Structures are given as structure tokens and as C-alpha cells.
Amino acid sequence: MxxxxxxxxxxxxxxxxxxxxxxxxxxxxxxxxxxxxxxxxxxxxxxxxxxxxxxxxxxxxxxxxxxxxxxxxxxxxxxxxxxxxxxxxxxxxxxxxxxxxxxxxxxxxxxxxxxxxxxxxxxxxxxxxxxxxxxxxxxxxxxxxxxxxxxxxxxxxxxxxxxxxxxxxxxxxxxxDAAHHDLVLAVTSHTPHLIAYTMVGVADDLRRVTDSEVIKYSAAGFRDFTRIAASDPTMWRDVFLTNKDATLEILGRFTEELFALQRAIRRGDGDHLHAYFTRTRAIRRGIIDAGQDTDAPDFGRTKVHR
Amino acid sequence: MxxxxxxxxxxxxxxxxxxxxxxxxxxxxxxxxxxxxxxxxxxxxxxxxxxxxxxxxxxxxxxxxxxxxxxxxxxxxxxxxxxxxxxxxxxxxxxxxxxxxxxxxxxxxxxxxxxxxxxxxxxxxxxxxxxxxxxxxxxxxxxxxxxxxxxxxxxxxxxxxxxxxxxxxxxxxxxxDAAHHDLVLAVTSHTPHLIAYTMVGVADDLRRVTDSEVIKYSAAGFRDFTRIAASDPTMWRDVFLTNKDATLEILGRFTEELFALQRAIRRGDGDHLHAYFTRTRAIRRGIIDAGQDTDAPDFGRTKVHR
Ligand SMILES: NC(=O)c1ccc[n+]([C@@H]2O[C@H](COP(=O)([O-])OP(=O)(O)OC[C@H]3O[C@@H](n4cnc5c(N)ncnc54)[C@H](OP(=O)(O)O)[C@@H]3O)[C@@H](O)[C@H]2O)c1
Ligand SMILES: NC(=O)c1ccc[n+]([C@@H]2O[C@H](COP(=O)([O-])OP(=O)(O)OC[C@H]3O[C@@H](n4cnc5c(N)ncnc54)[C@H](OP(=O)(O)O)[C@@H]3O)[C@@H](O)[C@H]2O)c1
CATH class of the missing domain: 3.40.50.720 (NAD(P)-binding Rossmann-like Domain)
Structure with a gap:
């Protein structure tokens, strides 16, 4: 080159x-x-x-x-x-x-x-x-x-x-343009990071209740969140302070959807849950077809040994 | 054997x-x-x-x-x-x-x-x-x-x-015992899955607004959520319908923490954000030390080619 x-x-x-x-x-x-x-x-x-x-x-x-x-x-x-x-x-x-x-x-x-x-x-x-x-x-x-x-x-x-x-x-x-960039990134990156940080924080509180079981049994899904929530605190503080409007906008939508799913759980509305969980599969397919992630199970994580 | x-x-x-x-x-x-x-x-x-x-x-x-x-x-x-x-x-x-x-x-x-x-x-x-x-x-x-x-x-x-x-x-x-199992799993698996499904659902709605950019630019963090949200809809519907109480309990704590972080963003409280994001790093360290995940960057994802 x-x-x-x-x-x-x-x-x-x-x-x-x-x-x-x-x-x-x-x-x-x-x-x-x-x-x-x-x-x-x-x-x-x-x-x-x-x-x-x-x-x-x-x-x-x-x-x-x-x-x-x-x-x-x-x-x-x-x-x-x-x-x-x-x-x-x-x-x-x-x-x-x-x-x-x-x-x-x-x-x-x-x-x-x-x-x-x-x-x-x-x-x-x-x-x-x-x-x-x-x-x-x-x-x-x-x-x-x-x-x-x-x-x-x-x-x-x-x-x-x-x-x-x-x-x-x-x-x-x-x-x-810059405004569009900040909105797209609020969806694909900033809000997911905030959510991951939050979930890991909740688990950290509960770790005291559950005597480290949260760490021990993390492979059931939670460990994916901990990877994202291990990112640099200064970088992410600055992201949220400077992309405030778009992040708050997407967070608002997220909370709205979460409450709808929460209500479906409380009411036992299995059809709502099933339909929602089916719709989200298509987007994964799109990401793999676009070459933006691997289709190997579990990201093809290399085997972990003690 | x-x-x-x-x-x-x-x-x-x-x-x-x-x-x-x-x-x-x-x-x-x-x-x-x-x-x-x-x-x-x-x-x-x-x-x-x-x-x-x-x-x-x-x-x-x-x-x-x-x-x-x-x-x-x-x-x-x-x-x-x-x-x-x-x-x-x-x-x-x-x-x-x-x-x-x-x-x-x-x-x-x-x-x-x-x-x-x-x-x-x-x-x-x-x-x-x-x-x-x-x-x-x-x-x-x-x-x-x-x-x-x-x-x-x-x-x-x-x-x-x-x-x-x-x-x-x-x-x-x-x-x-069974009750303890259901609580621990609500933290390490069930609530993280619900949250991932929700975030992917929000992005799916916005995909129409952003003309597939959500898929194209997913590598910034979001694609991790889509993997979890690609899991079987019937299995997960049943999990939420049958572990209702523990999931709703952990969701309640999650929302509380999320609102606190959201308020910190709105107010520009960088110290709160930085402290929160620092605390969550330790739990990742614990998971890697316990042999429950790889320390390779990005899970050591195999290179993705078009
Ligand atoms: N990490 C990602 O996933 C990612 C992806 C895309 C874009 N970005 C963006 O890329 C930028 C850098 O991120 P990174 O991940 O490379 O961060 P990083 O690994 O934490 O490195 C940050 C660097 O900035 C230096 N630095 C910090 N404050 C400074 C200051 N006031 N004056 C001079 N140097 C200073 C640090 O110096 P010392 O080491 O001496 O403290 C360090 O060398 C950020 O704006 C971030 O938003 C990050
Ligand atoms: N996937 C995970 O990450 C995971 C981890 C730990 C535990 N589990 C648990 O393991 C169990 C199975 O999960 P999986 O991931 O193996 O599911 P899966 O791959 O979707 O397979 C489910 C199997 O159950 C059969 N089945 C469904 N409804 C049935 C019915 N009413 N009568 C008889 N057979 C029926 C299906 O038959 P057809 O193919 O003929 O429809 C299929 O063979 C679930 O209870 C789940 O909670 C799952």
C-alpha cells in the first residue's frame, strides 16, 4: 500500500x-x-x-x-x-x-x-x-x-x-452527519453499554446475598454483559455526559418496551412474549448476513479451562 | 469411564x-x-x-x-x-x-x-x-x-x-434448593435475557427509522445482545411465565438502578457514573478468575469475513 x-x-x-x-x-x-x-x-x-x-x-x-x-x-x-x-x-x-x-x-x-x-x-x-x-x-x-x-x-x-x-x-x-451519528450510536452502542453496566451493578449488589454465586454461575448469559461492563469507566462516563440527549431518548423507549414485557410476564401473556422473542431473531440473522458477527455458537468462544 | x-x-x-x-x-x-x-x-x-x-x-x-x-x-x-x-x-x-x-x-x-x-x-x-x-x-x-x-x-x-x-x-x-436456584438464575440468566430481548426489540423498531444502520453498525456492542436475543422463543416464554416472581423482583431492582444512572446522565453527574462503571469491572475479573469466561478481547471471536 x-x-x-x-x-x-x-x-x-x-x-x-x-x-x-x-x-x-x-x-x-x-x-x-x-x-x-x-x-x-x-x-x-x-x-x-x-x-x-x-x-x-x-x-x-x-x-x-x-x-x-x-x-x-x-x-x-x-x-x-x-x-x-x-x-x-x-x-x-x-x-x-x-x-x-x-x-x-x-x-x-x-x-x-x-x-x-x-x-x-x-x-x-x-x-x-x-x-x-x-x-x-x-x-x-x-x-x-x-x-x-x-x-x-x-x-x-x-x-x-x-x-x-x-x-x-x-x-x-x-x-x-453528526446528529444522525449520535442517534445511531445511542442505539447500537451507548444504550446497550449503559444497560449492561446496570445489570452488572444489580448483580454486584446481589452477590453479597448470593455469596459469589453470581460469578460462579455467570455462564448462563450474564457473563456477556460483564464483558461490556468491563470497558473503561472514563471513556464511558464521557460518552454518556456528551451524548446525553440521544441516550436519554433511546433509554426512554427501552423502558417503555421493558414495562410492556414486564406487564406481559405479570399477566401471564405468553403470546405477547412469544411474538416479541420471535421478532428479535430476524435482526441477528441480518447481522450475520452482513458479516458483522460470527454464527459460531457462543461467538466461538475458545474453551475455558481452570 | x-x-x-x-x-x-x-x-x-x-x-x-x-x-x-x-x-x-x-x-x-x-x-x-x-x-x-x-x-x-x-x-x-x-x-x-x-x-x-x-x-x-x-x-x-x-x-x-x-x-x-x-x-x-x-x-x-x-x-x-x-x-x-x-x-x-x-x-x-x-x-x-x-x-x-x-x-x-x-x-x-x-x-x-x-x-x-x-x-x-x-x-x-x-x-x-x-x-x-x-x-x-x-x-x-x-x-x-x-x-x-x-x-x-x-x-x-x-x-x-x-x-x-x-x-x-x-x-x-x-x-x-429450588427457590434459591430460581433467584440466582433470575440474576445470571433470566433478567439478562429479557433485557437483551428488549434492547433488540427497540433497535428493530428504529431500524425502520435508520434504514438498516442498526444492523450495519452493530459491532459497537449491540451485536452481543442480539446473540442472546436469538435464543428459542418458546423456551424463553416458558421461563418467564414460570419464574415470574424472581424475574419481576430482579427487574424491579434493575429499573431502580437504571433510573439512578439515567438521572446522573441528565444532571451531568460524572462522578456517580465513573464510580458505578469502576465497580462493575471487578465482577468481570472474578468471572475470568473463576474460569467461567475467556479474557481474550471480544471473547476471541473468530475473524468475520464477508
Ligand atoms: N474503546 C473503544 O471501544 C472505542 C471505540 C471507538 C472509539 N473510541 C474512542 O476512542 C478514544 C480513545 O479510546 P481508547 O479506548 O483508545 O482509550 P484508552 O485505551 O483508555 O486510552 C486513552 C488514552 O488517552 C490518554 N488521555 C486521557 N486523558 C488525556 C488528556 N486529558 N490528555 C492527554 N491524553 C489523555 C490516555 O493517556 P494515559 O494512558 O497516559 O492516561 C490514554 O493514552 C475515546 O474518545 C473513545 O470514545 C473507543
Ligand atoms: N438452550 C439453553 O441454553 C438451555 C440451557 C439449560 C437448560 N435449558 C432447558 O432445557 C430444555 C430444553 O431446551 P433446549 O434448548 O434443548 O430446547 P430445543 O433445542 O428448542 O429443543 C426442545 C425439544 O423439546 C421438544 N418438545 C417441545 N415441546 C414438546 C412437547 N410438548 N412434547 C414433547 N416434546 C416437546 C422439541 O421437539 P420438536 O423438535 O419435535 O418440536 C425439541 O426436541 C428447556 O427446558 C430449557 O429450559 C436450555
């Missing part, structure tokens, strides 16, 4: 940034990869495991001379980082981000972007429950979607170039 | 029964395995793929001469099946079941059990989202728990023998 950017600066060196570094290297997409993270420890690790060619103590230093700057910090930290780096961005450079929420990031970042720098917000729909610089791997974005959310007035060339980068890392790229 | 029963009759030939058949054969635990299912098609499949040595058109015929009878039908069908087979059970035989709810099954089955037959209710905590006679595999119960729920007055020998059978199929066996 031909090189797409000469110098890429990754600000924040966690799961997403480290996966990008591995993926860009594997495909030869960047001349040089440099980075910055908040703590000394993460910066040291990034050098040690060869994520970056150079690591800087400040974001401002890291972005000098970069033709692509990628903000890979939690959504709530994007505005501050943008303010710090703004004076040091190269004219003609592209600034992008990987934040899970788009409207709030645009509001926080756009005002700092100097004229002549192209701000192209983005969001790869790929992740795992692990975080930090050691969590990344080159294939994370393979056959996953990356959504680009260009702001008004961005010329087509920087958008097309960023698209080529994501495609080079194995992703499929779509464009949409 | 030495043979434990001479003739095992499986009533219902779906995921659980077929997994038992494969596991018993693999370990040589049964002299002969016979079975019955409701439809001609399932009975034919069971013979074709060699699940059973013999298949009978009625449950009554299938149980004749069996020293172990296993009820593997949906929970709501257990009582009727028990009534049909009761006159044909061998004196000294053990009757067990694999139903996901225990109090309701005991209430429905116990009155039909003739004197001299030992009724030992059971529940293997193992399953996948697939169902039917082709869904089973020999390792389903490996390192999973099987809960036995002996009723008052059962002599120890039949319980110990059934325990050896489950251990022979790779399971770890625990005993507990």
Missing part, C-alpha cells in the same frame, strides 16, 4: 491509537508515527513496544510537522487538547479524532481549529473491553465500519485522503 | 438432549440411549445423525425399561410429559429434567411421580443461542456447572449416581 501521510501524530496512546499505529505500520501507510500521552508510564510503554518513532511530553510538541493529527483521548478531553495544540498545527494538515460521540466533539474542537487546517471528525466502530497502549492490535479495524463526519466547508481532498487511510487499515468507510 | 446407566431415555431432542447424547457416548456413560420428540422431523433427524439408538413416537414408549429418564422439553411442557409417562416408568428408575426453572417444574412434575421412582430435578448451566437436534455437541457441559435440586425424601444414592453422570459429561455439580 502506498504511504498516505508523512508524519502522523497520535494524541492519546490507548486501545484505538495503538491499534492504528500497528495497522498503519503493517500496511506502510505512514512515513513516521509520533505520539503523546498524559502519563509518563504510557509514554514509556509506547516507546518500549515500538508504537511510536518518537514520543513527546506535550501534545503541542507532538503535532509539529505532522500532516495528520489524530485525537485519541476520551471525548471529554478533546476540547482541551485541541486548544493546546491549535497554535502548533501545520497549515494544510488534517486534524481528525476517533471519539465515540460526534456533536459534542465538534462543538468542543472546531472553535480551536486554525484557518488552513482541515478538521475531519471520525469514529471507527471497533473496540474491545481492554484499554491502554498494550491493548491494540493491527486487525482491530478489519471489516469494521469507520464513520467520517465532515463539517461544513471542508474541501473534498482531505476527506478522501483520510478515507484512504482507514481503508488501508481494513475498514469500510461511510459518511454521515 | 464406567457405564453409569443401562438405558437412558431423552424426552425432547433439542440442544440440551443432543449435547447429552454426544457427551454420554463420548465417555461411554450409557449402555443405550433412546429418545422421543414431538415432531416426526426431529425424530427422523435424531436417528439419522445417530443421537439415539432408538426413537419412539410417544414418550410413554421411550421410557419403558429406562433406568434414567431425562425431560429435555421446554419448562411449560414438563407437567404434561410427566403425566403421560408416569404409568410406564420402571420401579427404581431415576427421573430428572434439565429445565431452566426449578420450582415450577417440581410443582408440575412431582405429583405425577409414582412411588419407587426417584425424581431428581436438575439444570445444566450451559447453552448456546442455537436449538434443535443438530445444535448439540459433546463438550457443551465441560467445566460448566450443573445444579441438582433434590426434593425432600430422595435417598442419597440416586442423587449421587446422577451427579456422577454429569461429572462424566465434564460438568461441576452443586446442590441447592
Amino acid at each position: 502506498p504511504q498516505i501521510y508523512d508524519r502522523v501524530a497520535l494524541i492519546g496512546l490507548g486501545l484505538i491509537a495503538s491499534s492504528m499505529a500497528h495497522a498503519m505500520r503493517a500496511a506502510g501507510l505512514a512515513g513516521e508515527i509520533v505520539g503523546h500521552a498524559r502519563t509518563e508510564e504510557t509514554r514509556r510503554t509506547a516507546l518500549e513496544i515500538g508504537l511510536c518513532d518518537q514520543v513527546y511530553e506535550t501534545a503541542a510538541e507532538a503535532v509539529r510537522g505532522a500532516d495528520l493529527v489524530v485525537l485519541c483521548v476520551p471525548v471529554g478531553a478533546m476540547g482541551e487538547v485541541a486548544r493546546d495544540i491549535a497554535p502548533f498545527l501545520e497549515p494544510g494538515a488534517t486534524l481528525t479524532d476517533v471519539g465515540s460521540v460526534k456533536q459534542a466533539v465538534i462543538e468542543a474542537v472546531a472553535p480551536h481549529v486554525p484557518v488552513g487546517v482541515h478538521f475531519v471528525p471520525g469514529h471507527p466502530l471497533a473496540g474491545t473491553e481492554h484499554s491502554g497502549p498494550r491493548a491494540g492490535f493491527a486487525t482491530l479495524f478489519q471489516n469494521r465500519w469507520c464513520l467520517l463526519v465532515p463539517v461544513d466547508g471542508t474541501p473534498p481532498e482531505p476527506v478522501a485522503r483520510l478515507r484512504r487511510l482507514w481503508e488501508g487499515m481494513g475498514a469500510n468507510v461511510d459518511e454521515m | 464406567p457405564q453409569i446407566y443401562d438405558r437412558v431415555a431423552l424426552i425432547g431432542l433439542g440442544l440440551i438432549a443432543s449435547s447429552m447424547a454426544h457427551a454420554m457416548r463420548a465417555a461411554g456413560l450409557a449402555g443405550e440411549i433412546v429418545g422421543h420428540a414431538r415432531t416426526e422431523e426431529t425424530r427422523r433427524t435424531a436417528l439419522e445423525i445417530g443421537l439415539c439408538d432408538q426413537v419412539y413416537e410417544t414418550a410413554a414408549e421411550a421410557v419403558r425399561g429406562a433406568d434414567l429418564v431425562v425431560l429435555c422439553v421446554p419448562v411449560g411442557a414438563m407437567g404434561e410429559v410427566a403425566r403421560d409417562i408416569a404409568p410406564f416408568l420402571e420401579p427404581g428408575a431415576t427421573l430428572t429434567d434439565v429445565g431452566s426453572v426449578k420450582q415450577a417444574v417440581i410443582e408440575a412434575v412431582a405429583p405425577h411421580v409414582p412411588v419407587g421412582v426417584h425424581f431428581v430435578p436438575g439444570h445444566p448451566l450451559a447453552g448456546t443461542e442455537h436449538s434443535g437436534p443438530r445444535a448439540g455437541f459433546a463438550t457443551l457441559f465441560q467445566n460448566r456447572w450443573c445444579l441438582l435440586v433434590p426434593v425432600d425424601g430422595t435417598p442419597p444414592e440416586p442423587v449421587a449416581r446422577l451427579r456422577r453422570l454429569w461429572e462424566g459429561m465434564g460438568a461441576n455439580v452443586d446442590e441447592m
